[in-house]
Amino acid sequence: MSNRNNIQYMPVVRKPQFNWEEISSHWCDNNFFATHFVNSMHVVFPEGEKFFIRSVKAFADRIKDKELQERVKLFIGQETQHMMQHKNFWEVLQKQSPALDMFHKLYTNMAYGRDEAKWSIDRKKLALSTTVALEHYTAIMAEVALEKESKLLEGIPEEMTRMLQWHAAEEIEHKSVAFDVLKEVDDSYLLRIKGMILASLDLTFYVGMGQIIFMSQDKTIKLEELPSHLFRFIKKTTPIFKGILANVADYFRPDFHPNDNDNLFMAEQIFQKIMTEKAVA
Numbered sequence: 001m002s003n004r005n006n007i008q009y010m011p012v013v014r015k016p017q018f019n020w021e022e023i024s025s026h027w028c029d030n031n032f033f034a035t036h037f038v039n040s041m042h043v044v045f046p047e048g049e050k051f052f053i054r055s056v057k058a059f060a061d062r063i064k065d066k067e068l069q070e071r072v073k074l075f076i077g078q079e080t081q082h083m084m085q086h087k088n089f090w091e092v093l094q095k096q097s098p099a100l101d102m103f104h105k106l107y108t109n110m111a112y113g114r115d116e117a118k119w120s121i122d123r124k125k126l127a128l129s130t131t132v133a134l135e136h137y138t139a140i141m142a143e144v145a146l147e148k149e150s151k152l153l154e155g156i157p158e159e160m161t162r163m164l165q166w167h168a169a170e171e172i173e174h175k176s177v178a179f180d181v182l183k184e185v186d187d188s189y190l191l192r193i194k195g196m197i198l199a200s201l202d203l204t205f206y207v208g209m210g211q212i213i214f215m216s217q218d219k220t221i222k223l224e225e226l227p228s229h230l231f232r233f234i235k236k237t238t239p240i241f242k243g244i245l246a247n248v249a250d251y252f253r254p255d256f257h258p259n260d261n262d263n264l265f266m267a268e269q270i271f272q273k274i275m276t277e278k279a280v281a
Contacts, residue, residue: 009259010070011174013077016274018085018163020092025220029155032221033211033233039093040210043104044203046083047112048134053079054116055131056178058124059185068180075177078170085163099217103210111206125186129195130202132178136251137203137244139175139258142168144243146266152239162274169270176258189254196251 028035053076063069093100119127145152145168153161182192215221250256 009173009176009264010067011074011078011170011177012271013074013081014166014170014271014274015081016085016162016166018088018159020089020159023092023157023160025096025218027157027160029232029236031155031229031232031236032215032218032225033229034236036211036214036218037207037233037237039099039214040103040207042086042089042093043100043107043210044206046086047104047108049079049083049086051112051127052131052135052178055124055127056181059128059181062185063181065184068177068184071174071177072181075174078174082167082170085167089163097214097217099214102217103213106213107206107210111202125182125191126194126198128178128182128185129191130199131195132182132192133196133199133251134203135171135175135178136196136248136258137199138171140243140247141240142171143247143261143263143266144239146172146270150239152236155236165270166274169267172263172267179258193252196248200248 024030026032026035028038056072056075060069060072063072090100116124116127144150145164153164156164247261250260
């Protein structure tokens with residue numbers, strides 16, 4: 001059990017660069033279910049990260065703790081980088097299919113088409129609570145991806161692996177920031193659980209919708225290949241869903257805190273790898 005105020009969870013803003021010149025249309029394990037599942041997340045994440053930033057900044061003036069103020073600034077810096085790097089990959093997706101523009105327009109209109117400036121304080125608190133819950137999901141997926149025995153990133157191009165590992169490591173590094181802001185703003189257990197329910201519904205719906213749209217626009221998919229690709233997709237993603245089931249329940253503990261699971265060492269291994277590769281380059 002880690003110290004909940006431990007400085008070791010202070011985020012660091014990094015600015016990696018990735019080269020997407022050579023990447024196939026079914027880049028994830030040569031599987032169109034898996035590829036379009038992650039392609040959907042490449043679209044969902046940037047808009048979600050902008051929402052996270054807005055949700056946290058809405059209560060910036062209520063944060064009295066100096067260290068938390070600094071962590072929030074760095075959290076925003078990291079989320080900005082995540083948004084930019086995922087959007088850089090959109091150039092590849094746009095060349096491959098019209099699905100990107102179709103899904104992005106539909107997703108943003110449905111999920112973020114409301115005038116947030118007119119939201120009540122309670123609605124803004126719910127948005128922050130939803131952000132906290134989504135941060136828990138990304139931290140869970142990050143841990144699954146970075147586990148030593150994990151095969152989740154096998155069959156993925158090296159450059160994409162680098163990007164996903166970097167993103168995953170930073171999700172672990174800043175996993176408690178939004179949570180600590182919510183605790184300072186409103187420590188209501190019911191509010192936290194409402195956010196988790198909403199986050200679960202939204203994440204499942206929008207990622208699934210994106211996957212369907214990307215697959216519907218993929219003219220290279222052969223119907224006779226659907227069963228085998230679906231079987232391999234289910235097998236590959238089973239660790240994610242097992243990890244989610246094993247860890248989401250923990251969120252419902254009244255005394256839950258993200259730092260209860262002290263897994264920063266997983267992120268530090270990736271950061272060390274990044275520094276080593278940079279030094280070699």
